[in-house]
Amino acid sequence: MEPSPRRLSDDEKRDWLRLIRSEHLGPVTFHNILRYYGSAAKAIEALPGMARRAGAKRSVKLAPLAAIDSELKSLRKAGARLLAWGEPGYPLHLMQLDDAPPLLGCMGEVPAAEPPGIAIVGARNASAIGQRFTRDIAAELCRQGFAVISGLARGIDRAAHEGALAAGGQTMAFIGTGIDIAFPPENAKLQAEIAERGLLLAEMPPGTPALAQNFPRRNRLISGASVGVLVVEAALKSGSLITARMAGEQGREVMAVPGSPLDPRCHGSNDLIRQGATLVERVDDILAVIAPQIAVRRPPPPVAMPPAEPGDGDLDRMHAEIARLLSPSPVLVDDLIRLSGLPAAAVHMVLTEQELAGRLLRHPGGKVSSA
Numbered sequence: 395m396e397p398s399p400r401r402l403s404d405d406e407k408r409d410w411l412r413l414i415r416s417e418h419l420g421p422v423t424f425h426n427i428l429r430y431y432g433s434a435a436k437a438i439e440a441l442p443g444m445a446r447r448a449g450a451k452r453s454v455k456l457a458p459l460a461a462i463d464s465e466l467k468s469l470r471k472a473g474a475r476l477l478a479w480g481e482p483g484y485p486l487h488l489m490q491l492d493d494a495p496p497l498l499g500c501m502g503e504v505p506a507a508e509p510p511g512i513a514i515v516g517a518r519n520a521s522a523i524g525q526r527f528t529r530d531i532a533a534e535l536c537r538q539g540f541a542v543i544s545g546l547a548r549g550i551d552r553a554a555h556e557g558a559l560a561a562g563g564q565t566m567a568f569i570g571t572g573i574d575i576a577f578p579p580e581n582a583k584l585q586a587e588i589a590e591r592g593l594l595l596a597e598m599p600p601g602t603p604a605l606a607q608n609f610p611r612r613n614r615l616i617s618g619a620s621v622g623v624l625v626v627e628a629a630l631k632s633g634s635l636i637t638a639r640m641a642g643e644q645g646r647e648v649m650a651v652p653g654s655p656l657d658p659r660c661h662g663s664n665d666l667i668r669q670g671a672t673l674v675e676r677v678d679d680i681l682a683v684i685a686p687q688i689a690v691r692r693p694p695p696p697v698a699m700p701p702a703e704p705g706d707g708d709l710d711r712m713h714a715e716i717a718r719l720l721s722p723s724p725v726l727v728d729d730l731i732r733l734s735g736l737p738a739a740a741v742h743m744v745l746t747e748q749e750l751a752g753r754l755l756r757h758p759g760g761k762v763s764s765a
Contacts, residue, residue, distance in 0.1 A: 400481070406478075410434045413437055414497060415461070419454070420756055425494075427440070427746060441454045449713070450751035468600035468601060477500040477504075479494055485618075493614070499595065499600065510621050513544060513620035514532060514623075514624045515616065524626055524651075532565075540563075542554050542563065544616065546588070550626045565592040565593070566619065571596065573594060575601070575604070577604040620646055622647030623648055624649045624651070625638050626651045629662050649674045649679070652664060713747070715734050721764055724762065725763065728760065
């Protein structure tokens, strides 16, 4: 039996927001300590002790309450709201990721029954024919009962959203700025239309400008919320290829539209096909590979687990063993569990405490490294 999701109270969302905005605390650690402590309020109380067990010489810097209240005020001023992991309307496939954002700034209407989503990404300086193809295939996907997901960038992203809206379908835009920032500026009207007729989502706080380092983080949401990613016109080493790589790591289908070998904008997408991505010329090509991926179950909410206390299971020894195995090169958490011989729950607790102490970095694909 699937759990019945519930909406968090305003006080709970405030606690969640304070927790995720605190020092050294990313989505994976957030979800881990929420499972341990059962509530964000209890986790906030426990943070100083967790960091000290990993050797931190000072307490974790909690997000100031004044900053949290200011962020909530900015959301209300923008006409946005917070959508929490596990709440009705949180994208189902995105919820399955270990690093799913605990909270998303949200504008728009959440559909009563979420259609499966296909992400469409590609070149910002897309050709006219590439944009025409994208609009047509996005519209047809909507007519087939899919939602179209993209990142509201120039070129292919814009064409994907426009095609979905023109067909009266559902479109979801993940932006790399604060939800109150329109970027690029020429997409401001389209962004407003998506906020009214589709769903506009942002992981970054309101007021966050367009910063290059935030867009790869945003790309994992585009792929993670989908059942498959279609790449249309992507140069080698482009951001669209980052999204495709993330899709593969997340277990999503990777598809690409073939293009002219004389056009540098198609070299990356052609290379994806060479590496095994599904070649797409029409909607039927997408339907053939996506059909088995459509069924999805809502994952259960975090389950409270008793935290490990300083003396339990010799935590000092556990920290020393994990620190010995870590290096600046990313390693799979599963490998740490296997090589250390420690219980999985203990390894996850040690890694969480080391991240809170600023001694651990998390990487895509379930990997970690020493900071």
